[in-house]
Amino acid sequence: MDRAPNEIEALIAQMARLPGLGPRSARRLVLHLIQRRDQSLRPLLAALDRVTQTAQTCTQCGNISTAPVCAICTDDARRASAEICVVEDVADLWAMERGGVFKGLYHVLGGTLSALDAIGPEDLRIPELVARINDIGAREVILALGATVDGQTTAHYIADALGPTGVKVTALAQGVPMGGELDYLDDGTIGAALRARKSF
Numbered sequence: 001m002d003r004a005p006n007e008i009e010a011l012i013a014q015m016a017r018l019p020g021l022g023p024r025s026a027r028r029l030v031l032h033l034i035q036r037r038d039q040s041l042r043p044l045l046a047a048l049d050r051v052t053q054t055a056q057t058c059t060q061c062g063n064i065s066t067a068p069v070c071a072i073c074t075d076d077a078r079r080a081s082a083e084i085c086v087v088e089d090v091a092d093l094w095a096m097e098r099g100g101v102f103k104g105l106y107h108v109l110g111g112t113l114s115a116l117d118a119i120g121p122e123d124l125r126i127p128e129l130v131a132r133i134n135d136i137g138a139r140e141v142i143l144a145l146g147a148t149v150d151g152q153t154t155a156h157y158i159a160d161a162l163g164p165t166g167v168k169v170t171a172l173a174q175g176v177p178m179g180g181e182l183d184y185l186d187d188g189t190i191g192a193a194l195r196a197r198k199s200f
Contacts, residue, residue, distance in 0.1 A: 008034070060132070062108030062125055064090050072097075072106060080104045082139045086129065086158065088112050088146060092182040096144060099187040101194050104142075107132060112150040113157060124154070126161055133165050142197055143171040146181045159200045170197040 008030060015026035033041040057063070058070035065071070072079060083104030087093050093106050109124045133141065141162060145151035159169045173196040182190065 061093075061106045062090070062110060062128075063093055063106065078103065081136045083142060084129070084132065084138045084140070085142045085144050087144050087182065088151065088154075092144065092146075095182045095185065096190060096194070099190040099194070101191040102142075105136075105138075109145075109154070112145065112148075112154040114150045121157060121161075126158060129158070130161060130165060133162065133167050138167055140168045140170060142194070143169065143200055144182065144194070145171075148179055148181075155200065169200045171200040172196075173198045 012023070012026045012030045015021055015030055016023045018026075021029065033044065051066075054066040055064055056066070056068065058065045058073060059068050060073040061070060063070040063072060080103055083102075084107050085096060085102055085104055086107045086109060087096065088109055088111060090108055093108055096102050096106070107125065107129050109126070109129075111119050111124055113119055113121065113124070129141075132138070141158075143155045143158060145155050155171055162169055172193040185193075
């Protein structure tokens, strides 16, 4: 049986590197796209090109946007600036938004403290968080970090760093299993955890 041409094999290899796709899934996906070029492949290429040209990091919260400031940060009518939800990465922000429960603002840290990966406080967006709290007069910071050792270490560090601001610091409570990551939780679990948050 003939192998796919080198260009197609190269595309399959690139697709297989994406999260959640292995070599078999990538092969099926590429074959589907090629067989349905007009309905699937060309629109996908156009969308990828647009995103390549416009995607950027929100200067306020760290979300991915197509404008310097994302739609969440500019939605003064429906977003309460008194609450800031701190998350590890953009995937966690999107997971929180899927639930539709939280109506405040977000702050993406860009990771968690990790001695193994040599990630220290200077590698995270903690100073930006302190500045935002002072700028907008936030009254509560919700630490929505994973229930991992690194997540909890980061939460303790942030709570200490926010002490001088006088802001109330809370953390997600029930619903988040130990070792759990927000991006893998269902919407109901995230909603329950957010409603049952407790003082940190």
